[in-house]
Amino acid sequence: MxxxxxxxxxxxxxxxxxxxxxxxxxxxxxxxxxxxxxxxxxxxxxxxxxxxxxxxxxxxxxxxxxxxxxxxxxxxxxxxxxxxxxxxxxxxxxxxxxxxxxxxxxxxxxxxxxxxxxxxxxxxxxLLEGEDLATAIERGPLDAALVVEIGHQLLATLAAAHARGIIHRDVKPENVFLARDELGSLRVKLLDFGVAKSIEARASSPVHRTHDGVKIGTPHYMSPEQWAGMPLDARSDVWAAAAVLFTATVGVPPFDAEDLGTLMTRVTETDAPSLAALRPEIGPAFVDTIDRALATDPADRWVDARAMAAALHVGGARVDALDWDE
Structure with missing residues (x-):
């Protein structure tokens, strides 16, 4: 595992x-x-x-x-x-x-x-062979084209989960696994659905693993509404995915602080830094996609993972025709 x-x-x-x-x-x-x-x-x-x-x-x-x-x-x-x-x-x-x-x-x-x-x-x-994204990032920021490839596969998986009414709630570099298939092609796996939850609670389920207002997730990759203990939808996972791709691109998460209280304040009350200032050589389409996904207000983000993936590209190599049903 x-x-x-x-x-x-x-x-x-x-x-x-x-x-x-x-x-x-x-x-x-x-x-x-x-x-x-x-x-x-x-x-x-x-x-x-x-x-x-x-x-x-x-x-x-x-x-x-x-x-x-x-x-x-x-x-x-x-x-x-x-x-x-x-x-x-x-x-x-x-x-x-x-x-x-x-x-x-x-x-x-x-x-x-x-x-x-x-x-x-x-x-x-x-049993997977490879490494998680956190390990890859430890060696330094990733090439933007590789981040786009990882992003498309990650977002395709999130789109499949969201289509079934499931939000992951703990998207982070440690839970993004970089495996290789028998031909050597990159295969991204999203791990650890232990705190995943149906967007609409299943009335038939007698077990309640978490309660409204309880913060579940990993601090640097929790969306503003997750920090606030508010109801979550697919846009919370979109924010977390963008934070993961931001980290892969520059080597550090979009928000950081010495204590959780300060981190919460920064995530919930300030704008995320733009990649334009940190990786100016990256094309505006890539930067704008990540910037929008990291908006504090969910209404200002991409509506879902599929929409974000369609916009995510670098340079002139745009990838619109994803095989969502593979």
């Missing part, structure tokens, strides 16, 4: 693991794996555990093999002490359900999820 930074109740602000996992945990915050979980163990009668990728407060993530297919997998296993915690179990299963529902190439494939015969709650997904 791929690395995810701390959420509101986990590892916010910590540097994540750079291993090839999805929704894994920072290896810098390892704790003992769940009791009974050892290298060589079999989860759900088919997933053989071969190595520990990461572990944290709520779950451990293992690399292994699906013995039925021979595929490499990442298996996220809820810690034994939380096996009877209805909220944690619901969140784990909710994440698998969301990924299956979106069913887009930009979301990792779920092989299985549930409770195995040993009472362990788990999700098994494809």
């Amino acid at each position: 791929a690395a995810s930074g701390k959420r509101d109740d986990e590892w916010m602000g910590q540097a994540p693991s750079r291993d090839t996992m999805v929704d894994a945990v920072p290896t810098g915050a390892l704790e003992a794996p769940p009791s009974g979980e050892r290298i060589g163990a079999i989860v759900a009668g088919r997933y053989r555990v071969e190595r520990l990728l990461g572990s944290g407060a709520h779950a451990a993530v293992f690399g292994g093999v699906d013995q039925h297919t021979g595929d490499a997998v990442a298996v996220k296993v809820l810690h034994d002490r939380l096996a009877h915690d209805r909220d944690h179990v619901a969140r784990l299963l909710h994440e698998a359900e969301i990924m299956r529902e979106i069913a887009h190439p930009g979301v990792v494939r779920v092989m299985g999820a549930g409770q195995d015969e040993g009472g362990r709650w788990y999700i098994a997904i494809e």
